[in-house]
Amino acid sequence: MNAFSLALRNLLRNRRRSLTTLLAMMIGVSAILLFGGYSRNINLGLQTDFVRGSGHLQIQHTDYFLYGSGNPAAYGIADYPRIIATLQNDPVLAPMLTVVTPRLSLGGIAGNFDAGVSRTVFGAGVDIAGQNAMLQWNDYDFPGVAKTSPLTGSRSDAAVIGTGVARVLQLCEPLQVQNCPGAQRRETDGAAAPADITALSAQEQPQAERSASRTAIELLAANAHGAPNVARLNVIKAEAMGVKEYDDMAVQLHLQQAQRLIYGQDAPKVTAIVLQLKHTGQMPAARARLTELLAGPLKGMPLEVHDFATLNPQYGQITGMFAAILGFIAILIGAIVLFTVSNTMSMAVVERTVEIGTLRALGLRRSGIRRLFVCEGALLGAVGALCGIVLALLVAYAVNHSGLTWLPPGNVDPVPLTIRVWGEPAMIGRTALGLMLVATLSAWWPARRAAKLNIVDALRHV
Amino acid sequence: MSSVILKQVSKHYRLDAVEVPALSEITLTIASGRFTVLSGPSGSGKTTLLNLIGCIDQPDSGTLTVAGENVLALQDDALADFRARHIGFIFQNFNLIPVLNAYENIEYPLLLTGVDTRERQRRVQDLLDAVGLADRAKNLPGQLSGGQRQRVAIARALATNPALVMADEPTANLDSHTGAAILELMRNLQCERRMSFVFSSHDPNVLAMADDAVFIRDGRITGIEQRTPELAA
Numbered sequence: 114m115n116a117f118s119l120a121l122r123n124l125l126r127n128r129r130r131s132l133t134t135l136l137a138m139m140i141g142v143s144a145i146l147l148f149g150g151y152s153r154n155i156n157l158g159l160q161t162d163f164v165r166g167s168g169h170l171q172i173q174h175t176d177y178f179l180y181g182s183g184n185p186a187a188y189g190i191a192d193y194p195r196i197i198a199t200l201q202n203d204p205v206l207a208p209m210l211t212v213v214t215p216r217l218s219l220g221g222i223a224g225n226f227d228a229g230v231s232r233t234v235f236g237a238g239v240d241i242a243g244q245n246a247m248l249q250w251n252d253y254d255f256p257g258v259a260k261t262s263p264l265t266g267s268r269s270d271a272a273v274i275g276t277g278v279a280r281v282l283q284l285c286e287p288l289q290v291q292n293c294p295g296a297q298r299r300e301t302d303g304a305a306a307p308a309d310i311t312a313l314s315a316q317e318q319p320q321a322e323r324s325a326s327r328t329a330i331e332l333l334a335a336n337a338h339g340a341p342n343v344a345r346l347n348v349i350k351a352e353a354m355g356v357k358e359y360d361d362m363a364v365q366l367h368l369q370q371a372q373r374l375i376y377g378q379d380a381p382k383v384t385a386i387v388l389q390l391k392h393t394g395q396m397p398a399a400r401a402r403l404t405e406l407l408a409g410p411l412k413g414m415p416l417e418v419h420d421f422a423t424l425n426p427q428y429g430q431i432t433g434m435f436a437a438i439l440g441f442i443a444i445l446i447g448a449i450v451l452f453t454v455s456n457t458m459s460m461a462v463v464e465r466t467v468e469i470g471t472l473r474a475l476g477l478r479r480s481g482i483r484r485l486f487v488c489e490g491a492l493l494g495a496v497g498a499l500c501g502i503v504l505a506l507l508v509a510y511a512v513n514h515s516g517l518t519w520l521p522p523g524n525v526d527p528v529p530l531t532i533r534v535w536g537e538p539a540m541i542g543r544t545a546l547g548l549m550l551v552a553t554l555s556a557w558w559p560a561r562r563a564a565k566l567n568i569v570d571a572l573r574h575v
Numbered sequence: 576m577s578s579v580i581l582k583q584v585s586k587h588y589r590l591d592a593v594e595v596p597a598l599s600e601i602t603l604t605i606a607s608g609r610f611t612v613l614s615g616p617s618g619s620g621k622t623t624l625l626n627l628i629g630c631i632d633q634p635d636s637g638t639l640t641v642a643g644e645n646v647l648a649l650q651d652d653a654l655a656d657f658r659a660r661h662i663g664f665i666f667q668n669f670n671l672i673p674v675l676n677a678y679e680n681i682e683y684p685l686l687l688t689g690v691d692t693r694e695r696q697r698r699v700q701d702l703l704d705a706v707g708l709a710d711r712a713k714n715l716p717g718q719l720s721g722g723q724r725q726r727v728a729i730a731r732a733l734a735t736n737p738a739l740v741m742a743d744e745p746t747a748n749l750d751s752h753t754g755a756a757i758l759e760l761m762r763n764l765q766c767e768r769r770m771s772f773v774f775s776s777h778d779p780n781v782l783a784m785a786d787d788a789v790f791i792r793d794g795r796i797t798g799i800e801q802r803t804p805e806l807a808a
Contacts (some may be wrong), residue, residue, distance in 0.1 A: 122674035471670040474631050475731075476659020476687045478652050568631040572666070 120488035141446040142501020150532040152435035175415040187307035189382025214243025215383035223336030225282040236364040238371020272346040277361030279351035290350040454555035470571025479564040490556020494549035509534040578771040579605040584637030621775040629741040642738040663732030665742035669724040671716040678712040692759035722753035725784035
């Protein structure tokens with residue numbers, strides 16, 4: 114008969130009190146796990162969105178990340194096909210890669226000059242095949258069918274704009290954009306685009322190829338030499354981007370179109386080479402290899418590597434916020450468990466004072482008495498944690514199959530309300546271990562008090 | 576041969592700001608293998624003296640030797656080990672561990688002294704037979720009568736073959752018939768095993784069985800009677 118066996122019997126001796134304590138622990142553990150599973154799902158969802166959109170890593174021109182938004186064209190990466198080929202053929206990096214694709218960012222003014230409106234926009238020229246391949250990434254098994262870019266199979270002058278851009282450019286009706294009150298429309302005199310812009314547009318695209326569609330816009334941008342250039346684009350879709358600031362500025366077009374606009378007849382460049390990995394966990398290894406390649410075969414090119422968390426600071430902010438909330442909840446629950454177990458143990462010490470005196474008289478050392486009560490706390494912690502895990506799994510299963518949906522920040526469409534407890538052994542292990550530790554520590558003080566009892570006083574206790 | 580030697584032992588209790596003398600300069604020798612009864616009225620100090628001899632309390636002054644060991648020099652852990660090996664306790668309220676059955680209660684002191692499994696089984700079974708509870712081995716204390724509980728307590732006290740068995744009014748909570756049976760059992764076991772039993776009691780039946788009687792009043796020994804001659808070693 115060891116201390117744990119004796120502890121278990123003592124816990125069973127006062128079933129109601131032990132059950133009450135266990136219930137508190139169960140609720141505590143399951144609350145932490147459920148919120149942890151919920152925030153874990155948000156974090157992974159967010160990560161999936163960013164990785165699908167901008168990859169795990171991006172190779173950019175040095176300083177583009179800090180200064181490039183003002184003049185992306187000045188930070189173009191020349192000879193990018195060779196760099197992409199080097200990455201795709203690298204024996205260390207290649208097995209980790211799912212996609213390597215170029216991207217060209219640009220700033221400019223989009224105008225619907227037929228309506229006499231224009232606005233500043235931020236455009237991205239993308240390789241559609243690469244973009245679609247990136248959208249297939251689903252390392253965390255989120256439900257639903259992977260989307261493809263609306264530009265898939267479209268003409269080279271096709272573009273997708275944010276719904277905010279569509280509203281300002283008065284393209285709501287042809288693009289079927291919601292929330293476009295008629296009052297916002299203003300009558301125009303139907304004046305055409307300024308003559309200089311029309312002339313630039315004509316240079317860019319022969320009249321025969323120009324779209325006469327009701328969704329045509331002009332995109333004015335500074336080319337690589339600082340001179341203005343214009344592309345006439347046919348907007349095929351207005352897409353909600355989830356974040357209003359982005360929605361009001363986003364224009365997506367074919368990479369070749371964007372390159373023609375910025376570099377004209379010069380050698381085309383890109384502002385980023387996007388790398389998507391099979392697993393996020395491979396990022397450190399991939400990054401290390403990229404550093405080696407930049408110092409080796411790609412030496413001499415002014416390039417640097419950024420990860421998706423750096424490129425999307427809101428990822429760290431949101432995950433940090435959830436981690437802080439979870440930490441706060443865990444501390445609160447830990448304190449509740451601490452006081453509950455401590456109270457239970459203190460009552461047990463008072464009730465079993467004579468027993469403690471007897472055991473000490475029989476020759477049990479003070480450390481033996483301490484061990485008895487600490488074992489009881491640890492057992493309560495272990496059983497409470499186990500029951501809490503089971504409860505959390507059941508609740509998570511019920512919620513995940515309830516059909517409830519919610520709209521996460523930055524999303525356009527509602528997503529299923531999912532709590533990831535199953536398949537998160539690290540989170541379960543940390544929570545269980547933490548609560549067991551708290552329960553054991555909670556028992557330490559009453560156990561210490563029990564061990565310090567004077568034998569004669571304990572035996573006289575009524 | 577002496578089992579316990581007390582020299583000039585005094586003990587005071589503090590009651591609020593007042594020091595109350597419990598024992599005053601007690602000098603006493605308890606011989607081995609004897610059935611010694613500490614007798615006196617309530618509050619005379621017999622339980623305090625029993626606690627000191629049982630090494631669960633410390634005197635304020637004087638010296639105390641138990642089974643040849645100067646127990647006042649022992650640190651707490653060493654004293655606990657000493658009690659486990661050399662002293663058995665029988666309490667007025669039996670003080671069995673409620674979650675352990677009769678067998679396990681008797682076995683417990685043997686676990687504390689590290690006796691191996693086979694020897695533990697042998698001794699516990701022997702003691703269960705000796706106290707007539709072989710068929711109650713699996714019963715928890717709550718499933719036993721008062722007399723049966725005290726038999727288990729006696730068996731537990733004897734499990735480690737201690738040099739000294741302390742019994743604080745062991746029949747006070749039993750009816751007279753059961754009390755007499757328990758007394759007889761203890762006396763027989765004491766004779767068989769040649770252990771030193773020290774009782775505190777004011778029960779005349781207990782006193783009648785004593786080899787030696789020590790009379791205490793107001794914390795002082797008022798008389799010592801040797802009722803049966805000491806056997807030569």
